[in-house]
Amino acid sequence: MNNLIRLVDGQAQLLSDDPWTLVREIEDELPTGPLILPLAHWREGHGIWLSPDDEVESLELRLGELSLIAIDFPSFRDGRGYSQAYLLRTRLGWQGELRAIGDVLRDQLSHMRQCGFDSFAVREDKSAEDALKGLAGMSVLYGRSAIEPRPLFRRR
Amino acid sequence: MYHYDEYDRALVFERVAQFRDQVQRFMGGELSEEEFLPLRLQNGLYLQKHAYMLRVAIPYGTLGANQLRTLARIAREFDRGYGHFTTRQNIQFNWIELAQVPDILAILAEVEMHAIQTSGNCVRNITTEAFAGVAADELMDPRPLAEILRQWSTINPEFLYLPRKFKIAICSAEQDRAAIMMHDIGLYLYRDPNGEMLLRVMVGGGLGRTPILGLQIREGLPWQHLLSYVEAILRVYNRHGRRDNKYKARIKILVKALGIDAFAHEVEQEWQHIKDGPAQLTDAEYQRVANAFVPPSYQTLSDTDLDFGTRLVMDAAFARWVARNVQPHKVPGYASVVLSTKPGPAAPPGDLTDIQMDAVADWAEIFGFGEIRIAHEQNLILPDVRKRDLYALWARACEQGLGTANIGLLTDIIACPGGDFCALANAKSIPIAQAIQQRFDDLDYLHDIGDVSLNISGCMNACGHHHIGNIGILGVDKNGSEWYQVTLGGAQGKDSALGKVIGPSFSAAQIPDVIEQIVATFTDYRESDELFVDTVQRIGLEPFKERVYAKAEGEAA
Secondary structure (H helix, E strand, C coil), rough: CCCCCCCCCCCCCEEEECCCEEECCCCCCCCCEEEEHHHCCCCCEEEEEEEECCCCHHHHHHHCCCCCCEEEEECCCCCCCHHHHHHHHHHHCCCCCCEEEEEEHHHHHHHHHHCCCCEEEEECCCCCHHHHCCCCCCCCCCCCCCCCCCCHHHHC | CCCCCCCHHHHHHHHHHHHHHHHHHCCCCCCCCHHHHHHHHCCEECCCCCCCCEEEEEEEHHHHHHHHHHHHHHHHHCCCCCCEEEECCEEEEEEEHHHHHHHHHHHHCCCCCCCCCCCCCCEEECCCCCCCCCEECCCCCCCCHHHHHHHHCCCCCCHHHCCCCCCCCEECCCCCCCCCCHHHHHEEEECCCCCCEEEEEEECEEEECCEECEEEEEEEHHHHHHHHHHHHHHHHHHHCCCCCCCCHHHHHHHHHHHCHHHHHHHHHHHHHHHHCCCCCHHHHHHHHHHHHCCCCCCCCCCCHHHHHHHHHHHHHHHHHHHHHEECCCCCCCCEEECCCCCCCCCCCCCCCHHHHHHHHHHHHHCCCEEEECCCCCCCCEEEEEEEEHHHHHHHHHHHHHCCCCCCCCCCCCCEEHHHHCCCCCEEEEHHHHHHHHHHCCCHHHHHCCCCCEEEEEECCCCCCCCCHCCCEEEEEEEEEEEEEEEEECEEEECCCEEEEEECCEEEEEEEHHHHHHHHHHHHCCCCCCCCCHHHCCCCCHHHHHHHHHHHHHHHHH
């Protein structure tokens, strides 16, 4: 995938040589190389993507075999992906790459980051470089996040 | 009052800068209408019929005098000299230029105010009753927990794109004056015999197209778990609430579909994962916030004031105002005063001019401790007035058109802005309210009728809370013309009830007659000092229907 932002050790990088290919629908012949496959079609050695209807808990036993999880935002106004990401990080203990795909836009990136995403496949008609500006968000977060488990009242 | 510290201040100013950039990108064509929409909504900005409308939060209804003066300034400099107080402790400015919004938000930030999440599919302004901290029947002050909830829900990244809007209210008094039962989450705060603060949690209330009263999901929740429990409810809702149909997306539909027991089970399971984690509230945090709400330095006064007593006897108009607009206070010698924004046809319910706002801010300083409250009935409250000052305050309130002695009476109408402003409305609200107020302009008669709540909504979204009015009026569209459906028997508070439709809808011109017939039926059947709502409950809808529709048919024939 291109047009990608990835956080490495907290630093944002723009990637144009990402090896993963997103497979939205299974055709007879799959592309070569590492694939991001729908939950129902996952096979070993590949990544997986979740739709908003998929239960993250269903991945629990498989996490050790996965190398990438992507969460799809069919619309940026569908907020289920935030809870999926937060649970993957804080409850299921997923430490690998967590990628936002679909309607991924600058003005939601900071929320995604706080919910645990560390890579962002920015919608193709938008500039990933421009979207970088949305990654930081506010300096203040009252509640908890996947990055900072202590709410502000335990830090202020 | 709660005052911002460096974190709160940084957040609102950063938010202004962020939105300024978003407005510029929208105006420059970088952001599409669709992309900009939720961003502007989460900053309180609607596009109405004629202009942008900015809705500013008044968290749990508490305002300082300087804040009210700032609202007056915004009305004067950026709007047409007035603002509209809503049924959810917000103020709306109806004639706003998009390009000026960031400047307005910056002015608000200077006085520790914002418009964050006053709209959009997210957690909205946290509300409580207008007499919090001063009501004679209060169990404890709900505002510290309301402020804690406000902070927790503000830009909480997981819950900004919920299926639909989400409203939370909290109250802690014998009487429920915060309409708890019609909120997505309603919280009753009380103490157990050992003095521990506990919460009774209601869920799934809401009006709109499918009016439902909240159901109890938990009793006896220790206050330390407030945030984790609300988080559990929101997470279950965010994951499982319907998103395919806007009208079925509120949490009430999910609760109804699953049943309260199954929903409660889901929440309980979710909560078990998080309940003892870092979200658990600490005594230190409660104290930090509660310290902001310590009672002001009241004088030690006798509960009876000679001058006040004399005025009551000498001046019948004053006595009538005191009977309706003055509420008991927990401190002897003090009272809370309700300033009516419903003078009759002279002004729409909930509207205040900049001059009136400045005047109220002055009175708050002269006659109180510089605080003002906003009631969900759209009136303003001065919470701490010495009884001896009531007469002087009343005189000034009358001069400013804020002294109408009609709190709780038929003309204390709750109404949304309706079709005059709102793009969603099917029908106008304000002219209906004014026509009724005009018909019932005899204060003596109104006082004889006694307590009647009359709520008007211009559409199904029910911003005027028509379902819980003793008399509810709903604007409906029939083949492009405006009609009004009437309900009876709604009530708010601990005995909340949803009104029932009395029959086919009426034209705007018929409404004053209809209300008159309803009131006449009531006075015919009333037993001694019975309240309107009790009479409706006792005799049912039939006598009202008979009279109203017999009259309507008679006219048609």
